[in-house]
Amino acid sequence: LSGHEHTRTGLSQAALKQAFIDNLFYLQGRFPEVATPHDFYMAAAYTLRDRLLDRWVKTARSYKHSQARTVCYLSAEFLLGPHLVNNLINLGIMDTARAAGEELGLDLDAIVQEEEEPGLGNGGLGRLAACYLDSLATLEIPAIGYGIRYEFGIFDQTIENGWQVEHTDAWLRNGNPWEIYRPKLRFPVKFGGHTQQYDDDGHLRIRWIPDLVIEGRAYDTPILGYGVNNANLLRLWSAHATQSFNFQSFNTGDYYGAVRAKVEAETISKILYPNDEPEAGKELRLKQQYFFVSCSLQDMLRLQFNTTGSVEKFHEKYSVQLNDTHPAVAVAELMRLLIDDYKMTWDPAWEITRHTFGYTNHTLLPEALETWSVELFGRILPRPLEIVYEINRCFLDEVRMRFLGDESRVARMSIIDETQGRRVRMAHLATVGSFAVNGVAAMHSELVKSTILKDFHDLWPEKFHNVTNGVTPRRFIVAANPRLATLLTERLGSDAWVRDLSLLRSLEAHADDTGLHADWQAVKTAAKEDLSNWLGKHAGVTPDPASLFDVQAKRIHEYKRQHLNVLHIVTLYQRLKANPHLDLPPRTFIFGGKAAPGYFMAKLIIKLINSVAEVINRDPQINGTLRVAFMPDFSVKNGQRLYPAADLSEQISLAGKEASGTGNMKFSMNGALTIGTLDGANVEIREEVGDENFFLFGLTAEQAQRHQAQGYRPWEFRHESEELRSALDLIDSGLFSHGDKELFRPLTNSLIQYDPFMVLADYEHYVSRQSEVGHAWRDREHWNRMSILNVARMGKFSSDRSIRDYCEQIWKVQPAPADV
Numbered sequence: 118l119s120g121h122e123h124t125r126t127g128l129s130q131a132a133l134k135q136a137f138i139d140n141l142f143y144l145q146g147r148f149p150e151v152a153t154p155h156d157f158y159m160a161a162a163y164t165l166r167d168r169l170l171d172r173w174v175k176t177a178r179s180y181k182h183s184q185a186r187t188v189c190y191l192s193a194e195f196l197l198g199p200h201l202v203n204n205l206i207n208l209g210i211m212d213t214a215r216a217a218g219e220e221l222g223l224d225l226d227a228i229v230q231e232e233e234e235p236g237l238g239n240g241g242l243g244r245l246a247a248c249y250l251d252s253l254a255t256l257e258i259p260a261i262g263y264g265i266r267y268e269f270g271i272f273d274q275t276i277e278n279g280w281q282v283e284h285t286d287a288w289l290r291n292g293n294p295w296e297i298y299r300p301k302l303r304f305p306v307k308f309g310g311h312t313q314q315y316d317d318d319g320h321l322r323i324r325w326i327p328d329l330v331i332e333g334r335a336y337d338t339p340i341l342g343y344g345v346n347n348a349n350l351l352r353l354w355s356a357h358a359t360q361s362f363n364f365q366s367f368n369t370g371d372y373y374g375a376v377r378a379k380v381e382a383e384t385i386s387k388i389l390y391p392n393d394e395p396e397a398g399k400e401l402r403l404k405q406q407y408f409f410v411s412c413s414l415q416d417m418l419r420l421q422f423n424t425t426g427s428v429e430k431f432h433e434k435y436s437v438q439l440n441d442t443h444p445a446v447a448v449a450e451l452m453r454l455l456i457d458d459y460k461m462t463w464d465p466a467w468e469i470t471r472h473t474f475g476y477t478n479h480t481l482l483p484e485a486l487e488t489w490s491v492e493l494f495g496r497i498l499p500r501p502l503e504i505v506y507e508i509n510r511c512f513l514d515e516v517r518m519r520f521l522g523d524e525s526r527v528a529r530m531s532i533i534d535e536t537q538g539r540r541v542r543m544a545h546l547a548t549v550g551s552f553a554v555n556g557v558a559a560m561h562s563e564l565v566k567s568t569i570l571k572d573f574h575d576l577w578p579e580k581f582h583n584v585t586n587g588v589t590p591r592r593f594i595v596a597a598n599p600r601l602a603t604l605l606t607e608r609l610g611s612d613a614w615v616r617d618l619s620l621l622r623s624l625e626a627h628a629d630d631t632g633l634h635a636d637w638q639a640v641k642t643a644a645k646e647d648l649s650n651w652l653g654k655h656a657g658v659t660p661d662p663a664s665l666f667d668v669q670a671k672r673i674h675e676y677k678r679q680h681l682n683v684l685h686i687v688t689l690y691q692r693l694k695a696n697p698h699l700d701l702p703p704r705t706f707i708f709g710g711k712a713a714p715g716y717f718m719a720k721l722i723i724k725l726i727n728s729v730a731e732v733i734n735r736d737p738q739i740n741g742t743l744r745v746a747f748m749p750d751f752s753v754k755n756g757q758r759l760y761p762a763a764d765l766s767e768q769i770s771l772a773g774k775e776a777s778g779t780g781n782m783k784f785s786m787n788g789a790l791t792i793g794t795l796d797g798a799n800v801e802i803r804e805e806v807g808d809e810n811f812f813l814f815g816l817t818a819e820q821a822q823r824h825q826a827q828g829y830r831p832w833e834f835r836h837e838s839e840e841l842r843s844a845l846d847l848i849d850s851g852l853f854s855h856g857d858k859e860l861f862r863p864l865t866n867s868l869i870q871y872d873p874f875m876v877l878a879d880y881e882h883y884v885s886r887q888s889e890v891g892h893a894w895r896d897r898e899h900w901n902r903m904s905i906l907n908v909a910r911m912g913k914f915s916s917d918r919s920i921r922d923y924c925e926q927i928w929k930v931q932p933a934p935a936d937v
């Protein structure tokens with residue numbers, strides 16, 4: 118070990134090696150000869166953990182000293198992905214660790230495979246939160262992520278006989294070395310019961326007498342930035358009974374009674390809801406939302422009160438971001454805590470509250486805008502409901518004053534929807550209680566202002582912002598595609614691009630460099646070979662890496678139109694069957710994505726993809742010209758296998774439906790060209806990379822809107838297009854379902870009669886654009902040039918740029934570098 122180094126914090130090969138051996142011995146109680154791959158993984162994890170905690174403690178100390186303004190990101194989901202490689206990269210010791218491993222005769226890549234992925238999210242929203250934590254730390258912004266420590270994350274997906282099968286995700290079964298349990302940090306959370314007024318030496322106050330009080334306990338995970346000393350905090354709450362064992366019940370032999378409170382309490386943080394759209398009336402979901410929000414706000418108020426002795430300047434210390442409406446009850450809960458616990462009066466409490474929150478909307482889908490029945494909300498949260506009523510009363514007064522006599526506007530804007538049996542509109546509560554509201558892509562933010570929150574934009578135009586999503590290049594280039602990262606660093610002369618992605622722009626000058634083209638193609642081909650081998654083992658299909666890898670990976674949803682992709686595949690199949698000599702460039706269609714367990718049509722789409730795959734992949738006449746594969750268990754970990762290996766990225770949602778998309782950015786950053794609609798962030802990707810380097814198709818949002826307003830008759834499109842009709846008929850013929858003509862009928866019927874996401878209307882344009890893709894692919898030099906230009910121009914889509922936008926436009930917070 119070099120002079121000043123310490124085995125628990127040193128970054129040298131010797132220090133890492135010694136620390137690893139010590140941890141294997143003293144934490145795993147193993148010596149190498151008998152240690153399991155899991156022991157080696159835990160020893161490696163604990164070795165990094167020390168270095169993370171070293172930076173985390175120093176960061177916490179310097180934030181405390183500097184009284185730094187802090188961003189708190191409230192999210193019901195954090196899709197973190199595996200920690201080990203990400204932390205090795207952010208510590209800058211990837212190669213050193215690999216060398217230390219070799220010295221011990223260990224293969225780091227094998228150890229990495231041991232890690233269980235913390236799947237505490239469904240998709241885009243949860244992963245965005247994780248990317249933002251990485252960028253906040255890398256930009257040295259004081260920040261805390263607050264969420265729920267689900268015991269079971271998003272289900273593991275297997276494909277049985279073509280169908281999705283869900284399996285419980287017991288991610289904690291082997292322990293989690295990346296978190297620290299804070300047993301003393303616990304907060305009471307009330308549910309049910311009633312409220313009553315009482316006199317508090319002359320002040321009329323309200324107390325909440327709950328039916329049930331449970332306890333939230335903190336589990337902390339350090340989030341280290343890239344190439345900095347700052348390590349921020351992710352604090353996840355776990356639900357526990359205040360009294361975990363009732364001895365009296367036990368004595369009376371009521372053994373279940375003895376543990377009932379424990380079981381009931383723990384259900385609150387037991388499992389992540391696997392849907393990316395709300396399921397009506399799920400009271401456990403409301404309890405989950407209130408639980409983590411109340412714990413988080415109590416924690417922030419405690420920190421503020423302990424450091425300043427008051428909470429009056431709470432909004433100057435904290436900027437709290439609501440990640441969609443899932444934490445929106447925070448607006449009422451902060452008011453409750455300030456008034457009932459910190460004895461404030463209404464107006465000063467409201468001044469603090471409305472200057473504390475920012476609200477980000479992530480979807481326009483009406484069914485995804487959360488509302489809770491007043492009956493359920495009031496039964497679970499009687500005191501917060503009283504506060505919602507008072508907030509609404511004051512708000513509607515403002516609306517009436519501003520829009521005299523416009524009672525229909527008042528009814529439209531009310532936080533309480535008086536129509537369908539009285540429901541609490543969470544998006545309205547979030548908007549009224551926030552000083553800033555933003556969408557997640559330019560087009561989406563405009564639609565938020567012109568549709569779902571139009572009335573609010575009329576009232577408060579200054580509140581509305583756009584912050585286009587971004588993704589972290591640390592995980593989605595450096596960790597996922599180390600070959601590309603090495604090539605970029607070589608060509609750009611340093612790895613500064615990892616912290617400043619706009620530096621990629623200077624790659625444009627190399628776009629015609631044949632040497633780069635060769636290296637570029639080699640990097641892509643190697644990634645495709647890796648994926649091909651993995652799919653061979655896990656999906657029963659070994660695609661030819663020389664074929665065009667056409668990839669669509671995202672949650673399965675009708676608005677994302679995976680079934681439009683399948684119609685194209687069936688069309689190519691029919692063309693080849695009709696003309697075996699058709700000169701089609703070999704193409705492999707790769708799908709990945711989970712369907713919400715209760716979403717019938719999404720699950721049927723997965724079955725259709727696998728059924729079409731089965732027929733095409735074994736059709737001797739096709740003989741590899743077309744291949745279809747469904748990657749099981751699409752996750753952050755498996756996504757990192759896909760993004761580097763794609764040639765074509767499918768971003769084909771109906772325009773106006775995908776708020777932003779972030780997979781589109783990850784594919785393009787790894788050199789894939791995009792075929793897509795003018796939807797979400799596709800619009801901005803095309804603006805950046807150049808429309809000549811983007812395969813655009815489809816109706817615009819306006820055209821789609823107009824079509825539907827004038828009465829969209831999908832069956833006419835089937836009628837007019839011979840290929841579309843025969844593709845639909847082939848699916849109905851039973852060819853892909855062992856002769857069962859009924860299996861896919863629900864899907865084809867829905868398309869022909871309703872087609873809410875206008876698949877049939879966009880079919881022709883999509884199929885013709887796809888044949889242009891085939892032509893472009895033939896001219897590999899031209900393709901590689903487009904691919905290089907795509908990567909060179911993706912700087913805007915780093916989550917560092919998004920976080921800078923939030924800091925400047927909304928959070929008004931400055932970096933606070935941790936002193937080492």
Ligand SMILES: CCc1ccc([C@H](C)CC(=O)N[C@@H]2O[C@H](CO)[C@@H](O)[C@H](O)[C@H]2O)cc1
Binds near residue numbers: 242
């Ligand atoms: C209540 C159930 C539920 C769960 C999740 C959601 C999310 C809002 C769905 C989601 O993940 N939205 C995606 O957010 C991404 C990050 O901003 C966007 O890039 C995607 O376009 C958007 O669909 C809605 C409703």
